[in-house]
Amino acid sequence: MSFHSMWAELLPIGRSSATGGYRRYAWTGADADCRAWFREQAATRGLTYEVDRNGNQWAWLGDPTAGNAVVTGSHLDSVPDGGAFDGPLGVVSSFAALDELRDRGAEFTRPLAVVNFGDEEGARFGLACVGSRLTAGALTPEQARTLTDADGVTLPQAMEAAGHDPDAIGADPERLARIGAFVELHVEQGRALDLTGDPVGVASAIWPHGRWRFDFRGEANHAGTTRLADRRDPMLPYAETVLAARKEAQLSGAVATFGKISVEPNGVNAVPSVVRGWLDSRAPGQHTLDAVVGGIEKAAREFADHHGVDLDVVRESFTPVVEFDHALRDELVRILGTDTDLTVPVLGTGAGHDAGILASRIPTAMLFVRNPTGVSHSPAESAAEDDCVAGVRALADVLEGLACR
Missing domain, CATH: 3.30.70.360 (Alpha-Beta Plaits)
Structure with missing residues (x-):
């Protein structure tokens, strides 16, 4: 399935006809539809599908327990009336990059997974990156159980209503120990790449x-x-x-x-x-x-x-400030700069991400795709089709360099 067809399938889910923005809040109907889409993508590709104790979705190529895995992905939820690209671009690009590698006949030497982290935006319960924070132990189960939405519904109640066991939430060090590298692709939330004229960049750090x-x-x-x-x-x-x-x-x-x-x-x-x-x-x-x-x-x-x-x-x-793993960052720059015409600017960002939460536990890195207006968290958020394709190819190159050696 191509990037374009996947994008077209996901595009209508949770979109407001009144504003054109997205309302994909954690553990709601729109979120459930996004999660069903993710599961279908895993099944279509014959990947091993699982949901972890904190509600994050995983699609595995290879043995999930083998260790030293390369993981990519992002999130599918949104801010109130958010744009189409923030989060979903990374998930769709991850599946598309896997398809690209299979078309190349790549031989994997490490397990590979695509992940959808739950409740990254924090639009419903007021705290960003809940799924990754719980997994990394940066949010305790006791703290998570005090989170409530505007209607007084607690996070455990919302999770249970959506069919997930809230009693299981908590740190997942065994899962993180099996991950050797996490690479998140994301639309740039700013205009640095537009100003330099580059379709893709590598993240250096997240501002405090x-x-x-x-x-x-x-x-x-x-x-x-x-x-x-x-x-x-x-x-x-x-x-x-x-x-x-x-x-x-x-x-x-x-x-x-x-x-x-x-x-x-x-x-x-x-x-x-x-x-x-x-x-x-x-x-x-x-x-x-x-x-x-x-x-x-x-x-x-x-x-x-x-x-x-x-x-x-x-x-x-x-x-606090998050410095992405320097060795992994430099490896991404080396991979993307080898035998290609792609220049690879390295830039910081003021936006938080799941990759930033995980950075204290495992080696993480990020790729950014050019955003011509710099607008984010808005229906006006955008990325050109050619740049999205360039992002998929860059991610495929990175995954090949990391997981197919």
Whole structure:
């Protein structure tokens, strides 16, 4: 089955007719349809299919227990109204690369697997990379069981409703010990490759990043009868903090975004009592990130004091800088640069990935496919057909170099 036919099959699943974006949230109907598609791809190719204790899907060529396996893949879930390429491009390209290698008559000397990690985006339960975090032991079963969605459904309840045993979740060191290398292909979330004119690149590192919740607490009151001078309006310091975040990031070469907000009581004619804003910030280095977030918090506290508002700041998640395995990264560059016309830029990224979570446990690397607009997490996310094909060929070359020696 070609890349194009697989892509066409997957494209309609979970797509909103109203927005054109995707709503493939973990352990929902759309997710189940994506998982069924993955299982069908494994069966079509005669691969050994399994679901691990954390709900991640695996399709194996060769003995899964032999060890020193080469694994590739990504995820199939999405952010709210996300694009078609983020995650699925890596999974589809993995199956297509395997097909390419079989067409070449490649002889495998190591087991090869394609994986679909569950709940990478964290759109439903608020934590990214749940499947890979659990597997790597970066998220404990106890922590996972406290995760809830907007309707109050816990992660275990959602998993059980989807037919998976939530009591089995947890670290899977035996599985990771059987993996010699993991290579994830992903659409670039930025325009570095478009600016250099290259269809494919290799990742160097993932910027340190985290999420912080800012709780501004004031006093609810009538919007029409309360004098401006008498108000303790938490919306004002929140708005000033949003602007301060932009300024701090711009001065430091970082990024900072307030992308989610919750207001109580959320009435048009009411001064709010509480405004909660969630900050996402990322930077090339830890020192820079600390300085940016520290500057934002300092400004927020000054704004809050000025308006008579209380402020709590809670760090909800954090991922330090991830340096991909240098030897594996260099091997990818060597493979792709041998007997081809393909130049191989090496670039960093501000986006988190399953490969970044696994990097502390096993050798990992990433390939990026050019994104002409740089837009991601949006229906406008795109990649040219020729670049997608170039990505498949590059991944096939890498897998051949790693698994067919």
